[in-house]
Amino acid sequence: MTSDNLQDALQIDAAARVRVLSEALPYMQQFAGRTIVIKYGGAAMKDSRLKDKVMRDIVFMACVGIRPVLIHGGGPEINTWLGKMNIEPQFKDGLRVTDADTMDIVEMVLVGRLNKQIVSLINQAGGSAVGICGKDGNLVTARQISQKDVGFVGEIVTVNTNIVDSLISRQHIPVISSVSADETGQSYNINADTFAGEIAAAVGAEKLFLMTDTPGLMKDFHDLESLIPRLDIREARQLIDSGIVxxxxxxxxxxxxxxxxQGVRSAHIIDGRMPHSLLLETFTDTGIGTMITA
Structure with a gap:
Protein backbone atom coordinates (compact mmCIF):
# COMPACT_ATOMS: atom_id res chain seq x y z
CA MET A 1 0.00 0.00 0.00
CA THR A 2 1.35 3.42 -0.98
CA SER A 3 1.47 6.30 1.48
CA ASP A 4 -1.43 7.98 -0.37
CA ASN A 5 -3.55 4.81 -0.15
CA LEU A 6 -2.72 4.41 3.53
CA GLN A 7 -3.75 8.01 4.20
CA ASP A 8 -7.03 7.48 2.35
CA ALA A 9 -7.74 4.33 4.37
CA LEU A 10 -7.05 6.11 7.64
CA GLN A 11 -9.35 8.95 6.64
CA ILE A 12 -12.14 6.52 5.74
CA ASP A 13 -11.68 4.70 9.05
CA ALA A 14 -11.73 7.99 10.97
CA ALA A 15 -14.90 9.08 9.16
CA ALA A 16 -16.60 5.78 10.02
CA ARG A 17 -15.70 6.19 13.69
CA VAL A 18 -17.09 9.73 13.70
CA ARG A 19 -20.36 8.52 12.11
CA VAL A 20 -20.72 5.84 14.80
CA LEU A 21 -20.21 8.36 17.59
CA SER A 22 -22.52 10.88 15.95
CA GLU A 23 -25.26 8.27 15.56
CA ALA A 24 -24.89 7.19 19.18
CA LEU A 25 -25.02 10.68 20.71
CA PRO A 26 -28.82 11.25 20.55
CA TYR A 27 -29.41 7.86 22.22
CA MET A 28 -26.89 8.64 24.95
CA GLN A 29 -28.71 11.90 25.60
CA GLN A 30 -32.14 10.24 25.50
CA PHE A 31 -31.31 7.42 27.92
CA ALA A 32 -29.02 9.26 30.35
CA GLY A 33 -30.44 8.84 33.85
CA ARG A 34 -32.76 6.02 32.76
CA THR A 35 -32.69 2.51 34.22
CA ILE A 36 -32.31 -0.52 31.97
CA VAL A 37 -32.59 -4.15 33.08
CA ILE A 38 -30.49 -6.79 31.36
CA LYS A 39 -31.12 -10.51 31.67
CA TYR A 40 -27.75 -12.13 31.07
CA GLY A 41 -27.31 -15.78 30.15
CA GLY A 42 -26.84 -18.25 27.32
CA ALA A 43 -23.71 -18.30 25.16
CA ALA A 44 -22.70 -14.83 26.32
CA MET A 45 -22.28 -16.29 29.81
CA LYS A 46 -20.45 -19.47 28.74
CA ASP A 47 -17.89 -17.85 26.40
CA SER A 48 -15.22 -16.05 28.44
CA ARG A 49 -14.40 -13.64 25.59
CA LEU A 50 -18.04 -12.68 25.15
CA LYS A 51 -18.42 -12.38 28.91
CA ASP A 52 -15.65 -9.80 29.08
CA LYS A 53 -17.22 -7.81 26.23
CA VAL A 54 -20.66 -7.82 27.86
CA MET A 55 -19.22 -6.52 31.13
CA ARG A 56 -17.29 -3.77 29.36
CA ASP A 57 -20.43 -2.78 27.45
CA ILE A 58 -22.39 -2.54 30.70
CA VAL A 59 -19.67 -0.37 32.21
CA PHE A 60 -19.75 1.80 29.06
CA MET A 61 -23.48 2.29 29.53
CA ALA A 62 -22.95 3.32 33.14
CA CYS A 63 -20.22 5.76 32.09
CA VAL A 64 -22.58 7.60 29.70
CA GLY A 65 -25.24 8.03 32.40
CA ILE A 66 -27.43 4.95 31.94
CA ARG A 67 -28.29 3.02 35.11
CA PRO A 68 -27.93 -0.71 34.30
CA VAL A 69 -29.30 -3.54 36.45
CA LEU A 70 -28.04 -7.03 35.59
CA ILE A 71 -30.10 -10.18 36.29
CA HIS A 72 -28.47 -13.56 35.70
CA GLY A 73 -29.30 -17.22 35.66
CA GLY A 74 -26.75 -20.00 35.23
CA GLY A 75 -28.31 -23.20 33.91
CA PRO A 76 -25.22 -24.75 32.27
CA GLU A 77 -23.02 -24.27 35.33
CA ILE A 78 -25.75 -25.63 37.58
CA ASN A 79 -25.84 -28.76 35.40
CA THR A 80 -22.06 -29.07 35.64
CA TRP A 81 -22.14 -28.97 39.43
CA LEU A 82 -25.06 -31.38 39.61
CA GLY A 83 -22.95 -33.78 37.57
CA LYS A 84 -20.06 -33.41 40.01
CA MET A 85 -22.45 -34.36 42.82
CA ASN A 86 -23.81 -37.32 40.80
CA ILE A 87 -27.25 -35.72 40.55
CA GLU A 88 -28.99 -36.10 37.20
CA PRO A 89 -30.57 -32.81 36.02
CA GLN A 90 -34.29 -33.23 35.44
CA PHE A 91 -36.81 -30.98 33.73
CA LYS A 92 -40.59 -31.02 33.43
CA ASP A 93 -42.41 -28.69 31.02
CA GLY A 94 -39.27 -26.57 30.73
CA LEU A 95 -38.86 -26.22 34.52
CA ARG A 96 -35.87 -27.56 36.44
CA VAL A 97 -36.97 -30.16 38.99
CA THR A 98 -35.49 -28.68 42.16
CA ASP A 99 -35.37 -30.93 45.21
CA ALA A 100 -33.57 -29.85 48.40
CA ASP A 101 -30.12 -31.03 47.22
CA THR A 102 -30.56 -29.35 43.83
CA MET A 103 -31.71 -26.13 45.53
CA ASP A 104 -28.49 -26.10 47.58
CA ILE A 105 -26.45 -26.34 44.38
CA VAL A 106 -28.56 -23.69 42.63
CA GLU A 107 -27.86 -21.28 45.49
CA MET A 108 -24.17 -22.15 45.59
CA VAL A 109 -23.78 -21.52 41.85
CA LEU A 110 -26.05 -18.51 41.37
CA VAL A 111 -25.64 -16.62 44.63
CA GLY A 112 -22.06 -17.68 45.19
CA ARG A 113 -19.84 -18.47 42.25
CA LEU A 114 -21.48 -16.75 39.27
CA ASN A 115 -22.66 -13.65 41.08
CA LYS A 116 -19.22 -13.01 42.56
CA GLN A 117 -17.53 -13.67 39.21
CA ILE A 118 -19.76 -11.19 37.36
CA VAL A 119 -19.28 -8.54 40.04
CA SER A 120 -15.51 -9.01 39.82
CA LEU A 121 -15.50 -8.68 36.03
CA ILE A 122 -17.54 -5.48 36.08
CA ASN A 123 -15.30 -3.97 38.74
CA GLN A 124 -12.17 -4.95 36.78
CA ALA A 125 -13.64 -3.16 33.74
CA GLY A 126 -13.95 0.05 35.74
CA GLY A 127 -17.50 -0.24 37.02
CA SER A 128 -18.85 -0.43 40.56
CA ALA A 129 -20.95 -3.58 40.90
CA VAL A 130 -22.69 -4.97 43.97
CA GLY A 131 -23.93 -8.56 44.04
CA ILE A 132 -27.26 -9.45 45.62
CA CYS A 133 -30.04 -12.02 45.20
CA GLY A 134 -33.81 -11.89 45.54
CA LYS A 135 -33.55 -12.58 49.27
CA ASP A 136 -31.49 -9.47 50.04
CA GLY A 137 -33.43 -6.53 51.41
CA ASN A 138 -36.63 -8.56 50.84
CA LEU A 139 -36.23 -7.70 47.17
CA VAL A 140 -38.44 -10.54 45.97
CA THR A 141 -40.89 -12.62 47.99
CA ALA A 142 -41.71 -15.91 46.31
CA ARG A 143 -43.99 -18.89 46.69
CA GLN A 144 -43.96 -22.38 45.27
CA ILE A 145 -45.59 -22.64 41.86
CA SER A 146 -48.77 -24.67 41.63
CA GLN A 147 -46.96 -27.49 39.79
CA LYS A 148 -45.80 -29.23 42.98
CA ASP A 149 -43.91 -32.09 41.30
CA VAL A 150 -41.04 -29.78 40.29
CA GLY A 151 -40.03 -29.04 43.87
CA PHE A 152 -38.66 -25.66 44.97
CA VAL A 153 -39.45 -23.72 41.80
CA GLY A 154 -40.95 -20.37 42.68
CA GLU A 155 -43.09 -17.61 41.31
CA ILE A 156 -42.88 -13.99 42.36
CA VAL A 157 -45.44 -12.65 44.84
CA THR A 158 -44.07 -9.19 45.68
CA VAL A 159 -41.12 -7.00 44.66
CA ASN A 160 -39.61 -4.42 47.02
CA THR A 161 -37.04 -2.39 45.09
CA ASN A 162 -35.65 -0.34 47.99
CA ILE A 163 -32.25 -2.04 47.88
CA VAL A 164 -31.99 -1.75 44.08
CA ASP A 165 -33.10 1.89 44.11
CA SER A 166 -30.51 2.64 46.79
CA LEU A 167 -27.70 1.01 44.79
CA ILE A 168 -28.46 2.65 41.44
CA SER A 169 -28.95 6.07 43.03
CA ARG A 170 -25.35 5.78 44.21
CA GLN A 171 -24.11 4.83 40.72
CA HIS A 172 -23.60 1.16 41.63
CA ILE A 173 -24.52 -1.62 39.17
CA PRO A 174 -26.75 -4.19 40.91
CA VAL A 175 -25.95 -7.77 39.87
CA ILE A 176 -28.89 -9.93 40.94
CA SER A 177 -29.18 -13.71 40.95
CA SER A 178 -32.67 -15.11 40.46
CA VAL A 179 -32.99 -16.94 43.79
CA SER A 180 -35.56 -15.83 46.35
CA ALA A 181 -37.47 -17.07 49.39
CA ASP A 182 -40.93 -17.14 50.91
CA GLU A 183 -41.95 -15.63 54.25
CA THR A 184 -40.64 -18.68 56.13
CA GLY A 185 -37.19 -18.39 54.55
CA GLN A 186 -37.57 -21.36 52.18
CA SER A 187 -35.47 -20.72 49.07
CA TYR A 188 -36.88 -20.96 45.55
CA ASN A 189 -35.35 -21.13 42.09
CA ILE A 190 -37.07 -18.58 39.80
CA ASN A 191 -36.86 -18.37 36.02
CA ALA A 192 -34.35 -15.60 35.27
CA ASP A 193 -36.36 -14.14 32.36
CA THR A 194 -39.47 -13.84 34.54
CA PHE A 195 -37.38 -12.42 37.39
CA ALA A 196 -35.85 -9.79 35.10
CA GLY A 197 -39.23 -8.77 33.70
CA GLU A 198 -40.74 -8.24 37.15
CA ILE A 199 -37.72 -6.28 38.37
CA ALA A 200 -37.83 -4.11 35.23
CA ALA A 201 -41.49 -3.29 35.85
CA ALA A 202 -40.94 -2.58 39.56
CA VAL A 203 -38.03 -0.17 39.03
CA GLY A 204 -39.78 1.62 36.15
CA ALA A 205 -37.14 0.61 33.62
CA GLU A 206 -36.84 2.33 30.27
CA LYS A 207 -35.76 -0.93 28.64
CA LEU A 208 -35.66 -4.67 29.32
CA PHE A 209 -33.05 -6.71 27.46
CA LEU A 210 -33.20 -10.50 27.18
CA MET A 211 -29.88 -11.85 25.92
CA THR A 212 -30.57 -15.12 24.09
CA ASP A 213 -28.92 -17.60 21.75
CA THR A 214 -31.01 -16.48 18.76
CA PRO A 215 -30.85 -13.34 16.56
CA GLY A 216 -34.18 -12.24 18.01
CA LEU A 217 -37.81 -13.03 17.34
CA MET A 218 -38.21 -14.84 14.03
CA LYS A 219 -41.23 -16.07 12.09
CA ASP A 220 -39.15 -19.04 10.96
CA PHE A 221 -36.39 -20.17 13.32
CA HIS A 222 -34.40 -21.57 10.39
CA ASP A 223 -34.57 -18.40 8.28
CA LEU A 224 -32.48 -15.43 9.43
CA GLU A 225 -34.33 -13.24 6.94
CA SER A 226 -37.54 -13.78 8.92
CA LEU A 227 -36.25 -11.74 11.88
CA ILE A 228 -38.89 -9.33 13.16
CA PRO A 229 -37.01 -6.12 14.00
CA ARG A 230 -39.89 -4.29 15.65
CA LEU A 231 -43.45 -4.89 16.83
CA ASP A 232 -45.87 -3.68 19.46
CA ILE A 233 -47.47 -5.49 22.38
CA ARG A 234 -50.67 -6.23 20.41
CA GLU A 235 -48.71 -7.81 17.56
CA ALA A 236 -46.64 -9.80 20.06
CA ARG A 237 -49.78 -11.30 21.58
CA GLN A 238 -51.04 -12.17 18.10
CA LEU A 239 -47.81 -14.05 17.33
CA ILE A 240 -48.32 -16.23 20.39
CA ASP A 241 -52.04 -16.80 19.75
CA SER A 242 -51.41 -17.70 16.10
CA GLY A 243 -48.73 -20.24 16.96
CA ILE A 244 -46.07 -18.49 14.85
CA VAL A 245 -43.90 -18.24 17.96
CA GLN A 262 -46.64 -2.82 33.69
CA GLY A 263 -44.95 0.28 32.31
CA VAL A 264 -41.59 -0.70 30.82
CA ARG A 265 -41.11 1.43 27.69
CA SER A 266 -39.55 -1.22 25.44
CA ALA A 267 -38.34 -4.82 25.59
CA HIS A 268 -35.55 -6.23 23.43
CA ILE A 269 -34.72 -9.82 22.52
CA ILE A 270 -31.11 -9.80 21.31
CA ASP A 271 -28.40 -12.27 20.34
CA GLY A 272 -25.94 -12.56 23.21
CA ARG A 273 -23.56 -14.46 20.92
CA MET A 274 -22.90 -11.28 18.91
CA PRO A 275 -20.17 -9.09 20.40
CA HIS A 276 -21.46 -5.71 21.63
CA SER A 277 -25.09 -6.63 20.92
CA LEU A 278 -26.22 -4.46 23.85
CA LEU A 279 -24.54 -1.38 22.41
CA LEU A 280 -25.70 -2.05 18.87
CA GLU A 281 -29.31 -2.39 19.95
CA THR A 282 -29.20 0.65 22.24
CA PHE A 283 -27.13 3.21 20.35
CA THR A 284 -27.70 2.57 16.63
CA ASP A 285 -30.62 3.43 14.35
CA THR A 286 -31.07 -0.07 12.94
CA GLY A 287 -30.38 -2.19 16.04
CA ILE A 288 -29.67 -5.90 15.75
CA GLY A 289 -32.49 -7.78 17.50
CA THR A 290 -36.23 -7.51 18.11
CA MET A 291 -37.69 -4.45 19.84
CA ILE A 292 -41.17 -4.71 21.36
CA THR A 293 -42.98 -1.55 22.39
CA ALA A 294 -46.09 -0.84 24.41
Whole structure:
Protein backbone atom coordinates (compact mmCIF):
# COMPACT_ATOMS: atom_id res chain seq x y z
CA MET A 1 0.00 0.00 0.00
CA THR A 2 1.35 3.42 -0.98
CA SER A 3 1.47 6.30 1.48
CA ASP A 4 -1.43 7.98 -0.37
CA ASN A 5 -3.55 4.81 -0.15
CA LEU A 6 -2.72 4.41 3.53
CA GLN A 7 -3.75 8.01 4.20
CA ASP A 8 -7.03 7.48 2.35
CA ALA A 9 -7.74 4.33 4.37
CA LEU A 10 -7.05 6.11 7.64
CA GLN A 11 -9.35 8.95 6.64
CA ILE A 12 -12.14 6.52 5.74
CA ASP A 13 -11.68 4.70 9.05
CA ALA A 14 -11.73 7.99 10.97
CA ALA A 15 -14.90 9.08 9.16
CA ALA A 16 -16.60 5.78 10.02
CA ARG A 17 -15.70 6.19 13.69
CA VAL A 18 -17.09 9.73 13.70
CA ARG A 19 -20.36 8.52 12.11
CA VAL A 20 -20.72 5.84 14.80
CA LEU A 21 -20.21 8.36 17.59
CA SER A 22 -22.52 10.88 15.95
CA GLU A 23 -25.26 8.27 15.56
CA ALA A 24 -24.89 7.19 19.18
CA LEU A 25 -25.02 10.68 20.71
CA PRO A 26 -28.82 11.25 20.55
CA TYR A 27 -29.41 7.86 22.22
CA MET A 28 -26.89 8.64 24.95
CA GLN A 29 -28.71 11.90 25.60
CA GLN A 30 -32.14 10.24 25.50
CA PHE A 31 -31.31 7.42 27.92
CA ALA A 32 -29.02 9.26 30.35
CA GLY A 33 -30.44 8.84 33.85
CA ARG A 34 -32.76 6.02 32.76
CA THR A 35 -32.69 2.51 34.22
CA ILE A 36 -32.31 -0.52 31.97
CA VAL A 37 -32.59 -4.15 33.08
CA ILE A 38 -30.49 -6.79 31.36
CA LYS A 39 -31.12 -10.51 31.67
CA TYR A 40 -27.75 -12.13 31.07
CA GLY A 41 -27.31 -15.78 30.15
CA GLY A 42 -26.84 -18.25 27.32
CA ALA A 43 -23.71 -18.30 25.16
CA ALA A 44 -22.70 -14.83 26.32
CA MET A 45 -22.28 -16.29 29.81
CA LYS A 46 -20.45 -19.47 28.74
CA ASP A 47 -17.89 -17.85 26.40
CA SER A 48 -15.22 -16.05 28.44
CA ARG A 49 -14.40 -13.64 25.59
CA LEU A 50 -18.04 -12.68 25.15
CA LYS A 51 -18.42 -12.38 28.91
CA ASP A 52 -15.65 -9.80 29.08
CA LYS A 53 -17.22 -7.81 26.23
CA VAL A 54 -20.66 -7.82 27.86
CA MET A 55 -19.22 -6.52 31.13
CA ARG A 56 -17.29 -3.77 29.36
CA ASP A 57 -20.43 -2.78 27.45
CA ILE A 58 -22.39 -2.54 30.70
CA VAL A 59 -19.67 -0.37 32.21
CA PHE A 60 -19.75 1.80 29.06
CA MET A 61 -23.48 2.29 29.53
CA ALA A 62 -22.95 3.32 33.14
CA CYS A 63 -20.22 5.76 32.09
CA VAL A 64 -22.58 7.60 29.70
CA GLY A 65 -25.24 8.03 32.40
CA ILE A 66 -27.43 4.95 31.94
CA ARG A 67 -28.29 3.02 35.11
CA PRO A 68 -27.93 -0.71 34.30
CA VAL A 69 -29.30 -3.54 36.45
CA LEU A 70 -28.04 -7.03 35.59
CA ILE A 71 -30.10 -10.18 36.29
CA HIS A 72 -28.47 -13.56 35.70
CA GLY A 73 -29.30 -17.22 35.66
CA GLY A 74 -26.75 -20.00 35.23
CA GLY A 75 -28.31 -23.20 33.91
CA PRO A 76 -25.22 -24.75 32.27
CA GLU A 77 -23.02 -24.27 35.33
CA ILE A 78 -25.75 -25.63 37.58
CA ASN A 79 -25.84 -28.76 35.40
CA THR A 80 -22.06 -29.07 35.64
CA TRP A 81 -22.14 -28.97 39.43
CA LEU A 82 -25.06 -31.38 39.61
CA GLY A 83 -22.95 -33.78 37.57
CA LYS A 84 -20.06 -33.41 40.01
CA MET A 85 -22.45 -34.36 42.82
CA ASN A 86 -23.81 -37.32 40.80
CA ILE A 87 -27.25 -35.72 40.55
CA GLU A 88 -28.99 -36.10 37.20
CA PRO A 89 -30.57 -32.81 36.02
CA GLN A 90 -34.29 -33.23 35.44
CA PHE A 91 -36.81 -30.98 33.73
CA LYS A 92 -40.59 -31.02 33.43
CA ASP A 93 -42.41 -28.69 31.02
CA GLY A 94 -39.27 -26.57 30.73
CA LEU A 95 -38.86 -26.22 34.52
CA ARG A 96 -35.87 -27.56 36.44
CA VAL A 97 -36.97 -30.16 38.99
CA THR A 98 -35.49 -28.68 42.16
CA ASP A 99 -35.37 -30.93 45.21
CA ALA A 100 -33.57 -29.85 48.40
CA ASP A 101 -30.12 -31.03 47.22
CA THR A 102 -30.56 -29.35 43.83
CA MET A 103 -31.71 -26.13 45.53
CA ASP A 104 -28.49 -26.10 47.58
CA ILE A 105 -26.45 -26.34 44.38
CA VAL A 106 -28.56 -23.69 42.63
CA GLU A 107 -27.86 -21.28 45.49
CA MET A 108 -24.17 -22.15 45.59
CA VAL A 109 -23.78 -21.52 41.85
CA LEU A 110 -26.05 -18.51 41.37
CA VAL A 111 -25.64 -16.62 44.63
CA GLY A 112 -22.06 -17.68 45.19
CA ARG A 113 -19.84 -18.47 42.25
CA LEU A 114 -21.48 -16.75 39.27
CA ASN A 115 -22.66 -13.65 41.08
CA LYS A 116 -19.22 -13.01 42.56
CA GLN A 117 -17.53 -13.67 39.21
CA ILE A 118 -19.76 -11.19 37.36
CA VAL A 119 -19.28 -8.54 40.04
CA SER A 120 -15.51 -9.01 39.82
CA LEU A 121 -15.50 -8.68 36.03
CA ILE A 122 -17.54 -5.48 36.08
CA ASN A 123 -15.30 -3.97 38.74
CA GLN A 124 -12.17 -4.95 36.78
CA ALA A 125 -13.64 -3.16 33.74
CA GLY A 126 -13.95 0.05 35.74
CA GLY A 127 -17.50 -0.24 37.02
CA SER A 128 -18.85 -0.43 40.56
CA ALA A 129 -20.95 -3.58 40.90
CA VAL A 130 -22.69 -4.97 43.97
CA GLY A 131 -23.93 -8.56 44.04
CA ILE A 132 -27.26 -9.45 45.62
CA CYS A 133 -30.04 -12.02 45.20
CA GLY A 134 -33.81 -11.89 45.54
CA LYS A 135 -33.55 -12.58 49.27
CA ASP A 136 -31.49 -9.47 50.04
CA GLY A 137 -33.43 -6.53 51.41
CA ASN A 138 -36.63 -8.56 50.84
CA LEU A 139 -36.23 -7.70 47.17
CA VAL A 140 -38.44 -10.54 45.97
CA THR A 141 -40.89 -12.62 47.99
CA ALA A 142 -41.71 -15.91 46.31
CA ARG A 143 -43.99 -18.89 46.69
CA GLN A 144 -43.96 -22.38 45.27
CA ILE A 145 -45.59 -22.64 41.86
CA SER A 146 -48.77 -24.67 41.63
CA GLN A 147 -46.96 -27.49 39.79
CA LYS A 148 -45.80 -29.23 42.98
CA ASP A 149 -43.91 -32.09 41.30
CA VAL A 150 -41.04 -29.78 40.29
CA GLY A 151 -40.03 -29.04 43.87
CA PHE A 152 -38.66 -25.66 44.97
CA VAL A 153 -39.45 -23.72 41.80
CA GLY A 154 -40.95 -20.37 42.68
CA GLU A 155 -43.09 -17.61 41.31
CA ILE A 156 -42.88 -13.99 42.36
CA VAL A 157 -45.44 -12.65 44.84
CA THR A 158 -44.07 -9.19 45.68
CA VAL A 159 -41.12 -7.00 44.66
CA ASN A 160 -39.61 -4.42 47.02
CA THR A 161 -37.04 -2.39 45.09
CA ASN A 162 -35.65 -0.34 47.99
CA ILE A 163 -32.25 -2.04 47.88
CA VAL A 164 -31.99 -1.75 44.08
CA ASP A 165 -33.10 1.89 44.11
CA SER A 166 -30.51 2.64 46.79
CA LEU A 167 -27.70 1.01 44.79
CA ILE A 168 -28.46 2.65 41.44
CA SER A 169 -28.95 6.07 43.03
CA ARG A 170 -25.35 5.78 44.21
CA GLN A 171 -24.11 4.83 40.72
CA HIS A 172 -23.60 1.16 41.63
CA ILE A 173 -24.52 -1.62 39.17
CA PRO A 174 -26.75 -4.19 40.91
CA VAL A 175 -25.95 -7.77 39.87
CA ILE A 176 -28.89 -9.93 40.94
CA SER A 177 -29.18 -13.71 40.95
CA SER A 178 -32.67 -15.11 40.46
CA VAL A 179 -32.99 -16.94 43.79
CA SER A 180 -35.56 -15.83 46.35
CA ALA A 181 -37.47 -17.07 49.39
CA ASP A 182 -40.93 -17.14 50.91
CA GLU A 183 -41.95 -15.63 54.25
CA THR A 184 -40.64 -18.68 56.13
CA GLY A 185 -37.19 -18.39 54.55
CA GLN A 186 -37.57 -21.36 52.18
CA SER A 187 -35.47 -20.72 49.07
CA TYR A 188 -36.88 -20.96 45.55
CA ASN A 189 -35.35 -21.13 42.09
CA ILE A 190 -37.07 -18.58 39.80
CA ASN A 191 -36.86 -18.37 36.02
CA ALA A 192 -34.35 -15.60 35.27
CA ASP A 193 -36.36 -14.14 32.36
CA THR A 194 -39.47 -13.84 34.54
CA PHE A 195 -37.38 -12.42 37.39
CA ALA A 196 -35.85 -9.79 35.10
CA GLY A 197 -39.23 -8.77 33.70
CA GLU A 198 -40.74 -8.24 37.15
CA ILE A 199 -37.72 -6.28 38.37
CA ALA A 200 -37.83 -4.11 35.23
CA ALA A 201 -41.49 -3.29 35.85
CA ALA A 202 -40.94 -2.58 39.56
CA VAL A 203 -38.03 -0.17 39.03
CA GLY A 204 -39.78 1.62 36.15
CA ALA A 205 -37.14 0.61 33.62
CA GLU A 206 -36.84 2.33 30.27
CA LYS A 207 -35.76 -0.93 28.64
CA LEU A 208 -35.66 -4.67 29.32
CA PHE A 209 -33.05 -6.71 27.46
CA LEU A 210 -33.20 -10.50 27.18
CA MET A 211 -29.88 -11.85 25.92
CA THR A 212 -30.57 -15.12 24.09
CA ASP A 213 -28.92 -17.60 21.75
CA THR A 214 -31.01 -16.48 18.76
CA PRO A 215 -30.85 -13.34 16.56
CA GLY A 216 -34.18 -12.24 18.01
CA LEU A 217 -37.81 -13.03 17.34
CA MET A 218 -38.21 -14.84 14.03
CA LYS A 219 -41.23 -16.07 12.09
CA ASP A 220 -39.15 -19.04 10.96
CA PHE A 221 -36.39 -20.17 13.32
CA HIS A 222 -34.40 -21.57 10.39
CA ASP A 223 -34.57 -18.40 8.28
CA LEU A 224 -32.48 -15.43 9.43
CA GLU A 225 -34.33 -13.24 6.94
CA SER A 226 -37.54 -13.78 8.92
CA LEU A 227 -36.25 -11.74 11.88
CA ILE A 228 -38.89 -9.33 13.16
CA PRO A 229 -37.01 -6.12 14.00
CA ARG A 230 -39.89 -4.29 15.65
CA LEU A 231 -43.45 -4.89 16.83
CA ASP A 232 -45.87 -3.68 19.46
CA ILE A 233 -47.47 -5.49 22.38
CA ARG A 234 -50.67 -6.23 20.41
CA GLU A 235 -48.71 -7.81 17.56
CA ALA A 236 -46.64 -9.80 20.06
CA ARG A 237 -49.78 -11.30 21.58
CA GLN A 238 -51.04 -12.17 18.10
CA LEU A 239 -47.81 -14.05 17.33
CA ILE A 240 -48.32 -16.23 20.39
CA ASP A 241 -52.04 -16.80 19.75
CA SER A 242 -51.41 -17.70 16.10
CA GLY A 243 -48.73 -20.24 16.96
CA ILE A 244 -46.07 -18.49 14.85
CA VAL A 245 -43.90 -18.24 17.96
CA UNK A 246 -43.38 -21.54 19.76
CA UNK A 247 -41.12 -23.45 22.13
CA UNK A 248 -38.75 -21.60 24.42
CA UNK A 249 -39.48 -18.25 22.81
CA UNK A 250 -43.05 -18.21 24.19
CA UNK A 251 -42.07 -17.59 27.85
CA UNK A 252 -39.54 -14.94 26.75
CA UNK A 253 -42.10 -13.10 24.67
CA UNK A 254 -44.69 -13.48 27.44
CA UNK A 255 -42.19 -11.99 29.89
CA UNK A 256 -41.69 -9.01 27.57
CA UNK A 257 -45.44 -8.50 27.16
CA UNK A 258 -46.00 -8.59 30.91
CA UNK A 259 -43.24 -6.07 31.62
CA UNK A 260 -44.54 -3.70 28.93
CA UNK A 261 -48.06 -3.95 30.33
CA GLN A 262 -46.64 -2.82 33.69
CA GLY A 263 -44.95 0.28 32.31
CA VAL A 264 -41.59 -0.70 30.82
CA ARG A 265 -41.11 1.43 27.69
CA SER A 266 -39.55 -1.22 25.44
CA ALA A 267 -38.34 -4.82 25.59
CA HIS A 268 -35.55 -6.23 23.43
CA ILE A 269 -34.72 -9.82 22.52
CA ILE A 270 -31.11 -9.80 21.31
CA ASP A 271 -28.40 -12.27 20.34
CA GLY A 272 -25.94 -12.56 23.21
CA ARG A 273 -23.56 -14.46 20.92
CA MET A 274 -22.90 -11.28 18.91
CA PRO A 275 -20.17 -9.09 20.40
CA HIS A 276 -21.46 -5.71 21.63
CA SER A 277 -25.09 -6.63 20.92
CA LEU A 278 -26.22 -4.46 23.85
CA LEU A 279 -24.54 -1.38 22.41
CA LEU A 280 -25.70 -2.05 18.87
CA GLU A 281 -29.31 -2.39 19.95
CA THR A 282 -29.20 0.65 22.24
CA PHE A 283 -27.13 3.21 20.35
CA THR A 284 -27.70 2.57 16.63
CA ASP A 285 -30.62 3.43 14.35
CA THR A 286 -31.07 -0.07 12.94
CA GLY A 287 -30.38 -2.19 16.04
CA ILE A 288 -29.67 -5.90 15.75
CA GLY A 289 -32.49 -7.78 17.50
CA THR A 290 -36.23 -7.51 18.11
CA MET A 291 -37.69 -4.45 19.84
CA ILE A 292 -41.17 -4.71 21.36
CA THR A 293 -42.98 -1.55 22.39
CA ALA A 294 -46.09 -0.84 24.41
Missing amino acids: SGGMIPKLTCCIRSLA
